[in-house]
Amino acid sequence: MTQTLAHARRPVRQLLAASVGNAVEWYDWYAYTFLATYIAGQIFPKSSGNSLVPLLSTFAVFAVGFFMRPVGGLLMGAVADRHGRRVALTATILLMGGSSLLVGLTPTYASVGILAPVILVAARLLQGLSVGGEFAASTTFLVESAGPGRRGLFSSFQYVSTTIGQLAASGIAAALVSGLGDGQMEGWGWRVPFLVGAVLSLVGFWIRRGAEETLRLTGEGAAQPRPGLFDALRRHPRESLLICGITAGGTIAYYTWTSYLPTYAELNAGIDKADALLAGTLSLAFFALLQPLGGLLSDRYGRKPLLLFFGVGFALLSVPLLRSIGGSFGSLLLVQCAGMVLLTGFTSISAAVNAEIFPARVRAAGIGFPYSLTVALFGGTAPYVGTLFKELGRPGLFPWYVSLLCLVSVAVYLRLPESAHKELD
The missing domain is CATH 1.20.1250.20 (MFS general substrate transporter like domains)
Incomplete structure (x- = not known):
């Protein structure tokens, strides 16, 4: 017992x-x-x-x-x-x-x-x-x-x-x-x-x-040599590029909707700062509640349907959603929550998708470097790119930029093998 x-x-x-x-x-x-x-x-x-x-x-x-x-x-x-x-x-x-x-x-x-x-x-x-x-x-x-x-x-x-x-x-x-x-x-x-x-x-x-170590549970033999710092990049270049392609659209959408959107609404729709921050806080709480649902759906129906739901959704709807932000709190909250629903198709399963790409021996480093590099290049720069377009007098280009990167990721998702029901190495 x-x-x-x-x-x-x-x-x-x-x-x-x-x-x-x-x-x-x-x-x-x-x-x-x-x-x-x-x-x-x-x-x-x-x-x-x-x-x-x-x-x-x-x-x-x-x-x-x-x-x-x-x-x-x-x-x-x-x-x-x-x-x-x-x-x-x-x-x-x-x-x-x-x-x-x-x-x-x-x-x-x-x-x-x-x-x-x-x-x-x-x-x-x-x-x-x-x-x-x-x-x-x-x-x-x-x-x-x-x-x-x-x-x-x-x-x-x-x-x-x-x-x-x-x-x-x-x-x-x-x-x-x-x-x-x-x-x-x-x-x-x-x-x-x-x-x-x-x-x-x-x-x-x-x-x-007090947590239990998982590396020894994956079937890796203790006698195998420990991986070098760049083993994942050197031996699995295709998988490393896959991580970049999977992440590019997800990270620009994530940082736009969770961090930059209140500022975007202030700059382009004249929404009050307090209203923008409140809408952002409420949508984040809604976003957190959605994540387990996305994970459960992917376990039952697969990873690709959710990834395509996210990628195609943002590729088609980024421009109309961002353009539909009016000067009211309600319109911003609606746009943010709609984006959070789409975004869940990526965020709820990105950890599983990434882990299922690499063998256990180099899994952590194989995920860590290309993922963080892609986030730095496209996610972390989202507020600066959006502000730059505004300063150049072309704020309408930013939604197209988000849409384009999501479209790039869709092309990767289409070629990605389904891994939800495969045994993890």
Whole structure:
């Protein structure tokens, strides 16, 4: 009886280990985004008189998204393939907790001068390394932990936990801003979410330490040589390109609908900022609830139908949906929720699809690097591309840009073999 209960609890423990840690990772990541204006005033003051300060400010914003996430995916993915998924998962959450603590304790420019932005940049680089590695390790761990016919369901919790982390960061930041005055927020209030994140990382670390290793459950022989850092890229170039093609449309749609759309609505439809943020928050909660449903559908009917539902839907509807945003809260919320339904066809199963492409020996690194690189190139740049089109006087081109990238992914999905019902290596 005791053994039966332990066996029944194992999937729940595995899901909790991946999901809690992933939520904490993304909570820390988004906390910086929501509080960036307060941080900038203390760490990157315009009145510093030092020309390096604005340069470091730019580097702090861009370096992690466009450089360290792919590096993290490669390095931590290799750790997961060589030493086990659990080792990588505990390493990523400790990295994130340490970097969050470093952000929370960063001295102001007024107290230590240019050392302040240098410390903050270092902390953000560590966060980028952690976030890039987190996807590689947790994706692999989640899918390998799933029982027969449940890989899609387990996969869906990747974005459930990501969204919970984003909502938690937004909620805590909003509570602090509304409860404290500007002086308190600029003085010490902006540090609180990062100190909370450091404590949460310890909780996630404790949960992950009790997780069961999955690498040895995949049939890999212990006598086989451990993979090198670039083995996945060198021996599986086609699979690496497949990850890029699968992800390109998904990442531009995800970042457009979950991060950039409130700003897009403000710039192009004149929607009030508060209404735009509220619509974004409500649609994110709706999005999180949809993920397990998408995963279950893919386990029953296959991955390709959902991927094509997403890709064809966005290729055909990105332009009319974005153009239909009016000046009201209701129209924006409707557009966001419609996009979330389509987006679920990709996000709920992307972890499973990626994991089913690579053999277990190089699975984490094989997923981590091409995925993070594609996200950096197309997802992380979505707000900047959209803003650039606006500045050039051609805002209508951005929906076509989203549609085109989704069409590229559709071409990949059509040639992708169905893998939902195949045994995982």
